[in-house]
Amino acid sequence: MDFLQLDTGAADPLYRQIYLRFRDAITQGLLQPGDRIPAARALALELGLARGTVESAYGLLTAEGYVEARGQAGTVVTPALARHAPVAPTPRHAPAHDNLGDAASTTMPFQMGIPALDAFPRKVWARLAARAVRAMRPQDMIYPPWAGLPELRIAIAAYLQLSRGIDCTPSQVFITNGYRNSMELVTRALLKPGDGVWVEDPGYPPTSDLLREAGMRVAPVAVDGEGVMVSHGIASAPQARAAIVTPGHQSPLCVSLSLPRRLALLDWAAQSGAWIVEDDYDGEYRYVSRPLPALQSLDREGRVLYSGTFSKVLFPAIRLAYIVVSPAQVPRFEEISRTFAASGPTLMQHIVADFMNEGHFARHIQRMRRLYAERREIAAEGLSAVLGKHVRIDPQPGGMHLILRMKGHHTDRAVAARMREHGMSALALSERGVLPHGASALLLAFTNVDTPERARELGKRILKLMA
Amino acid sequence: MDFLQLDTGAADPLYRQIYLRFRDAITQGLLQPGDRIPAARALALELGLARGTVESAYGLLTAEGYVEARGQAGTVVTPALARHAPVAPTPRHAPAHDNLGDAASTTMPFQMGIPALDAFPRKVWARLAARAVRAMRPQDMIYPPWAGLPELRIAIAAYLQLSRGIDCTPSQVFITNGYRNSMELVTRALLKPGDGVWVEDPGYPPTSDLLREAGMRVAPVAVDGEGVMVSHGIASAPQARAAIVTPGHQSPLCVSLSLPRRLALLDWAAQSGAWIVEDDYDGEYRYVSRPLPALQSLDREGRVLYSGTFSKVLFPAIRLAYIVVSPAQVPRFEEISRTFAASGPTLMQHIVADFMNEGHFARHIQRMRRLYAERREIAAEGLSAVLGKHVRIDPQPGGMHLILRMKGHHTDRAVAARMREHGMSALALSERGVLPHGASALLLAFTNVDTPERARELGKRILKLMA
Numbered sequence: 046m047d048f049l050q051l052d053t054g055a056a057d058p059l060y061r062q063i064y065l066r067f068r069d070a071i072t073q074g075l076l077q078p079g080d081r082i083p084a085a086r087a088l089a090l091e092l093g094l095a096r097g098t099v100e101s102a103y104g105l106l107t108a109e110g111y112v113e114a115r116g117q118a119g120t121v122v123t124p125a126l127a128r129h130a131p132v133a134p135t136p137r138h139a140p141a142h143d144n145l146g147d148a149a150s151t152t153m154p155f156q157m158g159i160p161a162l163d164a165f166p167r168k169v170w171a172r173l174a175a176r177a178v179r180a181m182r183p184q185d186m187i188y189p190p191w192a193g194l195p196e197l198r199i200a201i202a203a204y205l206q207l208s209r210g211i212d213c214t215p216s217q218v219f220i221t222n223g224y225r226n227s228m229e230l231v232t233r234a235l236l237k238p239g240d241g242v243w244v245e246d247p248g249y250p251p252t253s254d255l256l257r258e259a260g261m262r263v264a265p266v267a268v269d270g271e272g273v274m275v276s277h278g279i280a281s282a283p284q285a286r287a288a289i290v291t292p293g294h295q296s297p298l299c300v301s302l303s304l305p306r307r308l309a310l311l312d313w314a315a316q317s318g319a320w321i322v323e324d325d326y327d328g329e330y331r332y333v334s335r336p337l338p339a340l341q342s343l344d345r346e347g348r349v350l351y352s353g354t355f356s357k358v359l360f361p362a363i364r365l366a367y368i369v370v371s372p373a374q375v376p377r378f379e380e381i382s383r384t385f386a387a388s389g390p391t392l393m394q395h396i397v398a399d400f401m402n403e404g405h406f407a408r409h410i411q412r413m414r415r416l417y418a419e420r421r422e423i424a425a426e427g428l429s430a431v432l433g434k435h436v437r438i439d440p441q442p443g444g445m446h447l448i449l450r451m452k453g454h455h456t457d458r459a460v461a462a463r464m465r466e467h468g469m470s471a472l473a474l475s476e477r478g479v480l481p482h483g484a485s486a487l488l489l490a491f492t493n494v495d496t497p498e499r500a501r502e503l504g505k506r507i508l509k510l511m512a
Numbered sequence: 513m514d515f516l517q518l519d520t521g522a523a524d525p526l527y528r529q530i531y532l533r534f535r536d537a538i539t540q541g542l543l544q545p546g547d548r549i550p551a552a553r554a555l556a557l558e559l560g561l562a563r564g565t566v567e568s569a570y571g572l573l574t575a576e577g578y579v580e581a582r583g584q585a586g587t588v589v590t591p592a593l594a595r596h597a598p599v600a601p602t603p604r605h606a607p608a609h610d611n612l613g614d615a616a617s618t619t620m621p622f623q624m625g626i627p628a629l630d631a632f633p634r635k636v637w638a639r640l641a642a643r644a645v646r647a648m649r650p651q652d653m654i655y656p657p658w659a660g661l662p663e664l665r666i667a668i669a670a671y672l673q674l675s676r677g678i679d680c681t682p683s684q685v686f687i688t689n690g691y692r693n694s695m696e697l698v699t700r701a702l703l704k705p706g707d708g709v710w711v712e713d714p715g716y717p718p719t720s721d722l723l724r725e726a727g728m729r730v731a732p733v734a735v736d737g738e739g740v741m742v743s744h745g746i747a748s749a750p751q752a753r754a755a756i757v758t759p760g761h762q763s764p765l766c767v768s769l770s771l772p773r774r775l776a777l778l779d780w781a782a783q784s785g786a787w788i789v790e791d792d793y794d795g796e797y798r799y800v801s802r803p804l805p806a807l808q809s810l811d812r813e814g815r816v817l818y819s820g821t822f823s824k825v826l827f828p829a830i831r832l833a834y835i836v837v838s839p840a841q842v843p844r845f846e847e848i849s850r851t852f853a854a855s856g857p858t859l860m861q862h863i864v865a866d867f868m869n870e871g872h873f874a875r876h877i878q879r880m881r882r883l884y885a886e887r888r889e890i891a892a893e894g895l896s897a898v899l900g901k902h903v904r905i906d907p908q909p910g911g912m913h914l915i916l917r918m919k920g921h922h923t924d925r926a927v928a929a930r931m932r933e934h935g936m937s938a939l940a941l942s943e944r945g946v947l948p949h950g951a952s953a954l955l956l957a958f959t960n961v962d963t964p965e966r967a968r969e970l971g972k973r974i975l976k977l978m979a
């Protein structure tokens with residue numbers, strides 16, 4: 046067990062070090078499928094550790110499928126690994142087809158919805174977090190206010206005013222455990238089972254999945270170059286009680302909802318008494334001009350709920366998002382956030398509030414906007430240079446991914462499937478909706494493509510799969 | 513503004529220090545209702561700070577009702593404070609009747625559901641948190657697995673086996689954002705709107721509120737000295753699809769569900785295909801004998817879901833709980849946790865997993881069990897000595913609160929209301945259910961009553977209110 050060099054001064058706890066050493070030994074082939082690993086008791090003795098420490102590591106390896114207990118015969122490296130990569134107990138957070146190599150590193154190339162993690166100011170973050178946890182007082186340990194920490198609600202309201210033209214008081218801002226939790230609050234607060242809800246098509250399938258589980262009737266509405274086709278929605282599902290839309294950059298087509306469409310949508314909502322949820326998941330990231338003001342800022346009738354998240358501007362593991370409701374809806378949302386205990390851990394809310402209040406947030410967004418503009422260029426140029434015969438890359442004003450339209454005989458689904466088999470992440474546009482639209486394109490995030498060399502190298506890997 | 517001594521080396525950020533200094537100055541009467549406070553710009557100049565820092569502090573003070581902006585006339589200490597205490601924008605997390613003095617300190621005397629925060633090992637916690645955040649790698653920044661971090665699921669499964677006799681694999685453990693989120697997952701996964709659900713009466717009103725908002729029909733079932741009366745449930749709501757029960761220490765009566773009742777309940781569930789949710793919110797805290805094994809450990813038919821939380825054994829602001837489901841239900845719960853993105857921030861899950869894996873958790877529970885046994889004695893003796901003429905204190909094997917039965921002409925509601933008016937927390941047993949049962953008692957948490965002197969002093973405060 047030469048690979049088991051532990052570092053007692055390291056930040057990682059010992060059980061995790063053992064787990065990581067074994068995992069690396071297995072993925073690198075030092076330990077082969079079928080090889081026996083030492084009994085926990087024996088290894089603990091050898092390393093001079095508590096048996097529980099080794100057992101925790103083994104438990105993790107077992108749960109993730111790296112090793113298997115074989116009763117009397119001891120524990121062995123999972124024999125099936127010879128054929129395919131093991132699967133973590135809950136691998137569904139990635140768009141599927143995670144494989145071991147990539148799960149062990151960071152994320153897969155082109156993985157959607159993941160910001161440029163290398164550019165996140167981790168030291169500042171760690172400093173604020175350490176400070177917040179040291180300063181923890183008894184009143185920070187009781188239940189946080191259900192609607193969220195006042196500090197954070199205030200900071201968000203101020204930010205939205207400045208950056209998105211949204212005029213709201215902190216009491217209209219409700220902190221949630223993430224975008225899906227925001228949508229859940231909306232369905233609980235304003236809708237009832239059986240209600241029709243417009244969703245964009247192509248769109249973001251998790252939204253439709255959530256609405257269906259919540260008992261709503263999902264009504265897909267077509268999207269064109271001006272965004273969601275309001276007239277199509279009115280024709281096909283006039284009785285809908287709500288519409289969930291992405292006016293900033295349509296997900297996944299990246300188009301902005303045109304002003305006439307914005308007005309038509311607001312008009313429909315006002316006349317039919319329906320609600321509009323503006324999902325502004327990455328509204329900050331527009332590169333060719335100033336970000337557009339939010340749809341909510343045009344709303345005179347209090348029909349728009351604005352949904353924001355920290356997953357894209359900070360990072361997804363924070364699990365904090367928010368929803369801004371009209372003043373008339375505040376009492377109902379207070380009731381619902383209390384009943385379902387929305388908002389998140391006090392510590393996370395404190396860290397984000399401090400990050401915003403001390404100017405790091407605005408600086409980070411500025412920096413990321415420049416970085417993404419650059420990476421988008423790099424990725425588009427590198428991929429075009431190599432794949433130009435097969436794809437045409439959409440020009441687009443913002444967002445976090447490229448759209449590669451298929452020109453030849455290849456279908457987006459076939460190429461995306463091949464890419465996933467070969468350790469890349471890829472989404473096919475034709476899989477993102479249910480309406481027939483004939484568009485065939487790959488959706489590839491550029492946020493983690495950091496050099497021209499990397500872009501061309503990835504392009505070549507895709508080209509090889511198309512041969 | 514002599515009170516504005518800021519400490520640039522302090523753990524609290526400057527905006528927060530300003531906020532706290534003003535708040536204290538107002539609550540202590542240094543600043544009187546109607547007094548003008550300096551313009552943010554002027555104060556920032558005077559203190560040599562960025563204007564935004566002062567504005568953040570003022571925003572917080574405004575949101576919480578301490579000060580009011582008066583346009584041209586500047587900002588003043590809220591005149592209405594002369595009559596009553598201001599209310600934070602979302603004060604509903606406490607059982608109502610928070611007032612300013614107490615909101616500014618920690619918690620109110622006798623506040624239910626709050627562990628002994630003074631005894632929490634905050635230094636260890638801060639050390640683990642700082643370590644976890646320093647060790648944050650890109651793979652810790654993407655979406656956490658929806659069902660929870662494998663490390664935490666493994667640690668919980670091992671802990672439940674040892675302490676509660678629950679035999680489960682980590683894949684049966686689903687991490688949630690708290691007890692209410694656990695209940696929400698259960699209703700999403702297993703029930704449909706209109707389904708009947710048994711709840712204990714007297715019981716825990718937030719459970720009923722949540723079930724009603726989720727569209728369930730709530731069926732109150734009476735509780736006696738042996739716990740929930742299964743025969744009453746079968747007679748009054750035989751078609752119910754689920755029962756939510758607290759077999760360890762019934763909430764709020766603290767009785768344990770007797771073995772015959774446990775078997776009758778399991779039998780009913782097996783025969784009618786109903787689900788039992790075992791809410792084991794404080795199962796660790798039994799003082800006269802070993803904690804009882806969980807009801808789940810008797811279940812042979814896979815009808816019991818076990819609900820645990822870290823709010824009581826650690827502290828509520830963590831917002832982490834879990835639900836253990838039968839192997840047959842794992843796929844359905846995986847689907848539901850993915851759809852609604854349950855589980856919590858990666859950082860919080862890491863800290864708790866490390867806290868468990870490194871032995872702090874078991875030590876903390878041991879220590880708290882001794883401490884609570886002691887505080888329960890102290891509180892019961894002190895209160896009896898002073899209030900013996902008016903109340904009889906139930907003997908009880910565990911839990912985190914005392915039950916003071918009213919002996920004289922006082923009703924629990926009247927005394928509880930008076931106590932709340934005078935800055936104490938108090939719940940009246942007669943308010944905790946809808947069925948008529950004639951019991952009149954005060955529910956008072958003893959977890960933060962730390963000395964005999966304190967107990968007697970609090971007793972005298974109550975006695976005065978009864979005169």
